Amino acid sequence: MMTKDQLAAELKRIATSQISDITRAVKEGQKSIALNEVRDMAHRLNLLADAFHPRQVQSQPGEPAAETPQAA
Template identity: 75%
Template sequence: MTSQQLADELKRIATTQVSDITRAVKEGQKSIALNEVRDMARRLGLLADAFDPKSAAERSEPGAESRDEPVDDAQAA
């Protein structure tokens, strides 16, 4: 992946996710906004793993938090 491709992918992720987060916040949907933030973190983590496989190994160690669990309002409060 070239630096231009990386920049394009980062911009795409940021634009899409921030748009979704903004929409959810404006609509008062706190749990959806939080899930979008978690999804953005997951996507950025996957992109980082493509460049640094050690970071993927560290995250998969026992005791590491799962990033795929949805957050509901009760957990977020």
């Protein structure tokens, strides 16, 4: 389990890296790259959030819903 300081450092690392890439892409007029960087940041933050509180995986229509294992 991460400490508050480790979590804060990881959030800062993700944000700093991605915001830098987003800013560069916007300044260069590359909107699609900027949007991809925003999506990548959201994905990384979701992975970090899932490490703390896993979400139930959404199934495709017609498939049974996958369940998240519960601690005993």
